[in-house]
Structures are given as structure tokens and as C-alpha cells.
Amino acid sequence: xxxxxxxxxxxxxxxxxxxxxxxxxxxxxxxxxxxxxxxxxxxxxxxxxxxxxxxxxxxxxxxxxxxxxxxxxxxxxxxxxxxxxxxxxxxxxxxxxxxxxxxxxxxxxxxxxxxxxxxxxxxxxxxxxxxxxxxxxxxxxxxxxxxxxxxxxxxxxxxxxxxxxxxxxxxxxxxxxxxxxxxxxxxxxxxxxxxx
Numbered sequence: 001x002x003x004x005x006x007x008x009x010x011x012x013x014x015x016x017x018x019x020x021x022x023x024x025x026x027x028x029x030x031x032x033x034x035x036x037x038x039x040x041x042x043x044x045x046x047x048x049x050x051x052x053x054x055x056x057x058x059x060x061x062x063x064x065x066x067x068x069x070x071x072x073x074x075x076x077x078x079x080x081x082x083x084x085x086x087x088x089x090x091x092x093x094x095x096x097x098x099x100x101x102x103x104x105x106x107x108x109x110x111x112x113x114x115x116x117x118x119x120x121x122x123x124x125x126x127x128x129x130x131x132x133x134x135x136x137x138x139x140x141x142x143x144x145x146x147x148x149x150x151x152x153x154x155x156x157x158x159x160x161x162x163x164x165x166x167x168x169x170x171x172x173x174x175x176x177x178x179x180x181x182x183x184x185x186x187x188x189x190x191x192x193x194x195x196x
Contacts, residue, residue, distance in 0.1 A: 013042075013044065013048060013049075013051060013052060014052045014062075016042040016043075016044065017038050017039075017042055017044075017048075017049045017052060017053065017059065018062060018063060018066055019042070020037075020038045020039075020041035020042040021033060021038050021041075021059055021060075021062075021063050022063060022066075022105065023041060024037055024038065024041060025063070025104035025105060025108060026102075026104050026105075029104050029107070030060070030104065030107070030108055030111070033056065033059070033060070034056055035049045035050065035053060035055070035056055035059060038059065058118070060108055061118040061120065061121040062120065062121075063105070063108055064108050064109045064121055064124070065118075065120040065121045065123075065124040067102070067105045067106070067108065067109040068109060068121075068124035068125060068127065068128050069124055069127075070098075070102075070105075071095070071098050071109070071128065072124075072127055072128060072131055074094055074095075074097075074098045075091050075094050075095060075098075075131065077094070078090055078091050078093070078094030079091050079094075081138070082135045082138060082139060083138050083139060084139055085139050085140075085184070085185065085188050086185075087135075087139060088135060088136065088139040088152070088184060088188070089180070089181040089184040089185060090181075091135060092152075092155075092156040092159070092180050092181070092184045093176070093177045093180045093181060095156050095157075095160060096156065096159050096160045096163055096176055096180050097173065097176065097177075098160075099160035099161070099163065099164055100160075100163055100164065100170060100176065103164055106160065106164070107164075110157070129149075129153075132149050132152065132153045133149040136148050136149040136152050137149075151187070152184070152187075152188075155183065155184065155187050156180070156184070159179070159180050159183055163176060163179075
């Protein structure tokens with residue numbers, strides 16, 4: 001049995017295509033990402049990816065949705081139940097670290113608008129938005145959050161791209177963590193650690 005038919009008949013063609021797309025992204029960024037390139041990398045026929053993805057945009061949306069789920073898991077692992085501004089800063093550090101560890105994936109996740117017609121990507125985006133809103137509410141109980149979740153996300157997201165683009169020192173994980181924690185504390189008006 002050929003590798004292409006084995007992949008399809010075992011039901012893992014979709015996963016193989018996503019894996020191939022992720023590998024291509026990490027090697028060449030999204031410029032080299034096409035359904036044909038994914039098919040070659042996955043070892044399937046040029047038409048096989050079309051069984052799951054109507055076009056390149058659908059593939060990119062699926063990769064982005066997978067990235068959002070991974071990011072959510074990464075943030076939850078950093079602090080499973082953030083309740084304080086310092087907990088929020090730890091989650092912010094994890095967000096920036098995820099961007100630095102997966103730069104091409106992060107750029108695909110946030111480089112274009114969310115297609116509301118793609119249910120998987122829209123749900124994954126809504127989950128991240130809800131997560132940010134929930135942790136900000138938990139860190140500031142009794143305070144009407146209003147635009148605070150958006151402001152916190154914008155701050156942390158901006159820090160991620162400033163680090164990715166070499167505008168801030170990303171030479172060591174410690175340097176990144178210190179910059180992110182200090183920025184979050186400054187914006188949220190929380191004294192730096194060790195000072196009251």
C-alpha cells in the first residue's frame with residue numbers, strides 16, 4: 001500500500017497535512033505554504049489535501065486553530081488558575097514565550113483576520129478571548145473590567161511581537177520574563193516584586 005493511501009485509509013490525512021504545514025511554516029514561513037507543498041511533505045497525492053481543505057486559506061485557518069488550542073494549553077500550564085496580577089504576569093510571560101518558541105505559527109495565528117465562516121478558527125479565537133477575559137476578571141475581582149481584558153491582551157500581544165521582531169531583548173528566557181513582568185506590572189499599576 002502506498003504511503004498516500006495508507007495515510008488516507010488510516011484516517012490521519014488531516015493530521016498529516018497539519019503536521020506537514022507546521023513543518024513548512026517553521027522552515028520557510030507562510031510564503032512556502034501551499035496545498036501542493038503540504039501534499040509533497042506529507043507524502044500524499046497533490047489532490048489529497050483537498051479532501052479536508054477547500055483551499056490554502058482553509059488550511060491556514062486549521063493551522064491557526066490548532067495553534068490557538070496549543071496556546072491555550074500553554075497558558076493554562078503556566079498558571080492553571082490565575083487570581084492575582086502577579087499570576088496574570090506569569091501568564092503573560094508564557095504567552096510571549098509561546099510566540100518566541102513558535103514564531104511562524106504565531107504569525108499565522110495573528111497575521112490575518114479571523115474568518116467568521118470558519119467555525120473551528122472562530123471557536124478557537126473566541127476561546128482565547130474568553131480565557132483572557134476570565135483571567136483578568138479573576139485578577140481584579142470586584143472591578144468592572146470594561147476594556148481591561150482587551151488592554152491587557154494588546155499589551156502582551158504587542159510585547160510578543162516586539163520580542164519576535166528583535167525590538168526588545170530576547171537573548172535569554174530570563175530577560176524576556178523580566179521585561180514582560182515589569183511591563184504588565186507597570187500598566188496594571190502593580191509595584192515591582194520586592195517593593196510595596
